[in-house]
Amino acid sequence: MSVRKPQxxxxxxxxxxxxxxxxxQVIAIFREVFERHGFEPLDTPALxxxxxxxxxxxxxxxLMYHFHDQGDREVGLRYDLTxxxxxxxxxxxxxxxxxxxxYHIAPVWRAEKPQRGRFREFWQCDADIxxxxxxxxxxxxxxxxxxxxxAVNLNGAVVSINHRKLLEAMARLAxxxxxxxxxxxxxxxxxxxxxxxxxxxxxxxTGVHDAAxxxxxxLVTRAGTSGELLDAAAADLEGVTGxxxxxxxLRQLAVYLDDLQVRxxxxxxxxxxxxxxxxxxxxxxxxxxxEPKVGSxxxxxxxxxxxxxxxxxxxxATGMSLGFERILEVIQEFDLLPQRPxxxxxxxxxxxxTLRENARIAHELRLSGLNTDLSMLSNRGLGDQMKYAARRxxxxxxxxxxxxxxxxxxxxxxxxxxxxxxxEIASLAQEAKLAISS
Numbered sequence: 001m002s003v004r005k006p007q008x009x010x011x012x013x014x015x016x017x018x019x020x021x022x023x024x025q026v027i028a029i030f031r032e033v034f035e036r037h038g039f040e041p042l043d044t045p046a047l048x049x050x051x052x053x054x055x056x057x058x059x060x061x062x063l064m065y066h067f068h069d070q071g072d073r074e075v076g077l078r079y080d081l082t083x084x085x086x087x088x089x090x091x092x093x094x095x096x097x098x099x100x101x102x103y104h105i106a107p108v109w110r111a112e113k114p115q116r117g118r119f120r121e122f123w124q125c126d127a128d129i130x131x132x133x134x135x136x137x138x139x140x141x142x143x144x145x146x147x148x149x150x151a152v153n154l155n156g157a158v159v160s161i162n163h164r165k166l167l168e169a170m171a172r173l174a175x176x177x178x179x180x181x182x183x184x185x186x187x188x189x190x191x192x193x194x195x196x197x198x199x200x201x202x203x204x205x206t207g208v209h210d211a212a213x214x215x216x217x218x219l220v221t222r223a224g225t226s227g228e229l230l231d232a233a234a235a236d237l238e239g240v241t242g243x244x245x246x247x248x249x250l251r252q253l254a255v256y257l258d259d260l261q262v263r264x265x266x267x268x269x270x271x272x273x274x275x276x277x278x279x280x281x282x283x284x285x286x287x288x289x290x291e292p293k294v295g296s297x298x299x300x301x302x303x304x305x306x307x308x309x310x311x312x313x314x315x316x317a318t319g320m321s322l323g324f325e326r327i328l329e330v331i332q333e334f335d336l337l338p339q340r341p342x343x344x345x346x347x348x349x350x351x352x353x354t355l356r357e358n359a360r361i362a363h364e365l366r367l368s369g370l371n372t373d374l375s376m377l378s379n380r381g382l383g384d385q386m387k388y389a390a391r392r393x394x395x396x397x398x399x400x401x402x403x404x405x406x407x408x409x410x411x412x413x414x415x416x417x418x419x420x421x422x423x424e425i426a427s428l429a430q431e432a433k434l435a436i437s438s
Contacts, residue, residue, distance in 0.1 A: 011112075011120030022339055023123075026152060026328060027105055030125045033148045034103035037140065039127045044084040046109075050074035052087050055309075063110040077109040081126045082279075082303065089130050089147065090310030098131030105324075118163045119325060124218075127302070128319025130307060135249055138283045138302060139256030141320040145287060145298050146266045148322055149237060153336040157297055159287045160270035163250055164280050164301070166233060167220070169243035170271075173236060174215035176208050182278060183208070188220055189274035196221060210352045219271065226254065226269035234273065246282075250281060253283055275299060276428040279306040285320060294329055341393025344371045345436050347415075349385045350378035357405045361398060361428065368429035370436070390415045396435055398428065 008014065012310040015023065031041075050066050053076045066076035081104045089096060094230050103431040105125045114120060121193040127144050142159055149157045164185070171184045180203075194202070196217045203213035222232060230247055237243025250269060257267060263381060275284040282302030287431035300320040309316035331337055346365055355378055373394060377385050382399065389397050399420075400410040410428050412435050413420035423431040 011122070013119065013121070017026075018339075021343060022328060022332070022337070023324075025127070025337065026324070026340070029151050030105065030148050031103070033144060034125075034127050034150055037101075037127070037147075037177075039101045039103040039144070039146050042085070042088065042104050043106060044078070044081075044088055044104070046077055046107070047075050048078055048084060048087065050076045052076075052077065052081055055245065056065070057432075060110060063112045065109050065111055077298050079110050080108055081106060081124050081136055082128065082300070082306065082319070085126075085128055086307040086310055086317070089307055089315070093311060096130075100130040100136065100371065101128070102130075103127040116329075118295075125320060125322040125324050125326040128300075128317060129317060130317040133304070133316040135252040135283070136256050138253050138285075138318045139260055139262070141300065141318055142253075142257060142267060142285055143262050144258045145285065145322070147318045149287060149327075150263070150266075150297065152331055153267075154289060154297070154327065154330060156291075157266070157287045157289045159249065159267040159285050159298075160273045160287055161253065161267055161283060162270055162273035163246040163283050164275075166237070166246035166250070166271070166281065167274060168218045169237045169240045169246060170233075171216060173240050173243075174219060175212040176216060180206065180208055184216060185274045185278075186276050188216070188272060189276040191220070191272050191274075193347040199404040199431075219220065221272055223245065229269045229271055230254075233286060249283060275301060279303045282318070289330060294326045296323060297326050297330070341395075342373075344373040344394045346370050346371060346372045346393065346396050346398055346432055347389035347392070347394040349373045349382060349400070350375040351400050351401050352378050354400060354405045358400060361400055365398070365429055365432060368433070370429065370432060386415065388415070396430065396432065400425070 022266055034180065053064060056062060056375045060079045063077045064076045066074065069075050085102065087102065089100065103126060105123065107121055109121050111120060112118065120194035127141065142161070145159060167185060168181050171181055172178065176184055183203065183206045187199045190202070191199055199217055200213045203216060205208055219236070222229060224232065230250055233243070235249045236245065246324050273286055275286065281304040282299045284301030287297045298320060302318040304314060307317050348358055348362040348365070359374060362372050365372040375385050377388060386397060391418065395415060397413045397415055398410050399413060404410050408425050409422050410425050410433060411420045411422055414435070
């Protein structure tokens with residue numbers, strides 16, 4: 001028999017049962033938060049026509065996996081969940097009730113350099129609202145984002161908020177030509193990585209004058225409270241195209257965040273936030289934690305032009321995306337969530353002469369709602385079966401050998417302490433639940 005070398009592509013991973021239990025747990029938490037806010041579930045194909053995915057997302061688009069399929073069609077793996085949403089809405093707009101609120105939890109693919117918290121295959125958890133220009137929708141996106149992070153005990157995360165039109169107005173004020181606006185966004189988006197001097201150099205290298213580049217950096221790095229920053233921006237940008245509108249949007253957004261009881265300290269106005277994706281048109285958001293420094297945990301914003309590229313008319317839209325992989329990394333590093341060592345709560349030992357009764361017990365426990373593992377080791381002794389269950393991390397075992405079955409009783413054993421007690425089989429499910437909850 002030939003032997004193949006087991007290997008996996010760089011940037012891709014297997015997930016062990018331990019890892020998958022946590023992933024499933026966190027997905028369930030996020031799904032509950034999304035549905036509590038009234039977002040409906042949605043899924044779309046992993047593969048899209050290449051033309052669907054191109055011309056939308058700047059740097060992320062350059063990292064797309066794309067190829068010709070067996071029908072010689074040009075196709076690409078989705079690199080985010082937002083562009084597929086825009087395509088979906090265009091195809092299903094007649095059946096969609098506006099505003100259309102959806103959440104989508106699924107893998108995406110980008111051919112980027114793997115590093116800590118960054119992989120070529122990873123999951124995103126998005127919640128978006130299509131069909132309303134109201135800043136209440138943007139506030140809802142921030143509210144969902146903060147609630148989701150709080151739900152996994154990431155209360156130290158802070159959501160930075162800015163406005164793309166505010167950045168455009170600042171660039172105009174600084175004397176940057178309008179055609180260089182995308183360059184400004186991309187350069188400012190790298191501020192944390194390359195610093196103020198690096199942003200200046202990058203702007204100058206693309207043709208922005210030295211003084212204009214310096215003024216852009218000065219404007220976006222101004223310090224102060226959220227209120228102070230908006231007041232300063234309003235004064236600076238009075239009469240500058242787009243400036244008044246952007247400041248008004250952010251003021252309204254702040255009011256709605258208070259109305260929605262978004263926790264004080266969980267968000268702030270940050271004039272240096274840019275978000276490098278090209279399709280953003282209004283407020284943008286990004287959540288970070290200081291420890292560990294893994295970069296952005298979540299982000300997104302308003303993209304009023306994206307859906308319109310598929311339907312031929314303006315369709316307002318906004319939303320947020322949780323960086324699932326990085327969030328998991330922080331949860332694991334700081335032990336933020338209690339993790340079960342096994343999906344099974346009960347292990348039912350099996351014996352050759354009572355196997356039918358043991359199977360019936362497992363069935364009844366499962367019907368009662370308990371995750372139950374029936375032993376596949378009936379040919380092994382009780383000691384070996386208990387060692388197996390303990391290695392699996394199953395907390396309790398039910399033992400019903402011939403002596404117990406004849407008396408219509410079973411033993412419930414705590415596998416950590418070794419303590420056990422005898423209960424009637426008729427009340428076994430109830431007693432097992434009490435043991436697990438105590």
